[in-house]
Amino acid sequence: MSLTQRGRAHLWPRFVIPGWQHVGMIATAADYAWFTFGRFIYDEYTDLREAYCFTLVRGLTPGQVLARTGAEGLPPMGLKELIKAGVSDLGRSGSGHSHFFGIAPIGDWAFIVEPNGFMGVLPSIAGRLSAGTRLVSHFRNVNGQEDFLWMEDGQERLALEPSCSDIDSFTKLDEEFTEIARQVEFDAAHSSESFFAMAEYLTGVKVTPELLEQSVYLCGVAPSSQ
Numbered sequence: 001m002s003l004t005q006r007g008r009a010h011l012w013p014r015f016v017i018p019g020w021q022h023v024g025m026i027a028t029a030a031d032y033a034w035f036t037f038g039r040f041i042y043d044e045y046t047d048l049r050e051a052y053c054f055t056l057v058r059g060l061t062p063g064q065v066l067a068r069t070g071a072e073g074l075p076p077m078g079l080k081e082l083i084k085a086g087v088s089d090l091g092r093s094g095s096g097h098s099h100f101f102g103i104a105p106i107g108d109w110a111f112i113v114e115p116n117g118f119m120g121v122l123p124s125i126a127g128r129l130s131a132g133t134r135l136v137s138h139f140r141n142v143n144g145q146e147d148f149l150w151m152e153d154g155q156e157r158l159a160l161e162p163s164c165s166d167i168d169s170f171t172k173l174d175e176e177f178t179e180i181a182r183q184v185e186f187d188a189a190h191s192s193e194s195f196f197a198m199a200e201y202l203t204g205v206k207v208t209p210e211l212l213e214q215s216v217y218l219c220g221v222a223p224s225s226q
Contacts, residue, residue, distance in 0.1 A: 027200040028185040029193035034209060036192050044080055047087045048115050053101075054196075055112040055120030055137035056203045057129050062103040062218040065110050068128045069099070069119070071220030077102060079113075079213050086115025098224035099125075102217025109205050112137075113217060121147040125222070127154040136202045138195035148195045150202060 036049060057065065066073050077085065082102045099119035104111045112120055119125050120137035129135050130151040139147045150158040158177060180186075184197040200206050 026183055027197040027206065029187045029190045029197055030185075032193040032196035032207075033190075035196065035207075036190070045083065048079075048083050051116040051140065051142045053112075053114040053117045053120045053137060053139040054199065054207065055114075055126075055129070055135065056106075056199060056205055057110045057112070058108055058134045058203070060110040060129070060133065062105060062110060065103045065112060065129065066218070066220045068131070069125055069220070069222040071099070071101075071222035074219035074221065076216050076218050078216060082113060082217050082219065083115045085219070086117060099222040100219070101222070102219045104215035104217050106205055106211065106215075109203060111205070111207075111211075111215070113212070116141075118147075119222060121149045123149070123151075123156060123159075126151050130154055134202070136199045138192075138199055140192055146191055146195065148198060 060068070065071075086100050099114070099117055101112050101114045101117055101119060104113070114120060118139050118141070120129075120135075121139045126135050126137060126149055131154050133153065135149070135151045137147075137149045139145075146161065148158070148160040149156070160177075180198065180201060181194075184194060184201050186194045186198070188194075196207060
């Protein structure tokens with residue numbers, strides 16, 4: 001597997017996030033093997049492992065996420081309910097909405113979880129979510145297609161998607177991305193896990209089984225036309 005780049009990455013010098021710096025070990029793909037390990041062993045989280053979009057937006061409340069996406073609010077759910085709703089389209093029938101998601105506040109970040117969704121990597125919606133702040137999102141669908149998106153104040157900083165059309169593309173990416181890939185020990189053969197590590201590198205938020213399972217998610221459905 002290789003990666004192709006949409007646009008050009010312009011990273012902040014030294015990747016320093018204002019008000020936060022890396023402490024201790026930098027996460028790598030191996031640190032997120034727990035998420036993908038069970039992909040072919042069915043359990044209650046298999047549907048999420050196979051198709052998801054995880055998005056982190058700094059400084060927004062769940063209510064602000066709903067407002068910026070033009071979403072209709074739904075009652076809070078736990079992870080199991082969220083997955084079931086996302087896979088079954090619960091709450092979307094007849095509403096004219098197409099993006100179902102849940103939001104949990106994680107420190108100063110809004111953590112958006114989309115089972116079987118992709119709203120977070122759509123530049124039109126991600127641009128609004130990132131207005132005045134930082135957004136980092138990564139996506140995978142049941143066909144193995146993946147995307148990674150980093151935006152700052154509505155501007156795309158880094159957008160990656162797997163491609164087998166150019167086997168050399170990974171080594172030809174912008175040198176700033178090459179540096180961040182080196183920091184997280186990017187493994188093109190395990191890009192899903194590597195994207196988790198990249199997201200942690202850029203946000204300081206470590207996604208863990210406990211975080212996913214113990215969070216309560218304010219839910220919403222956003223119109224595709226927004």
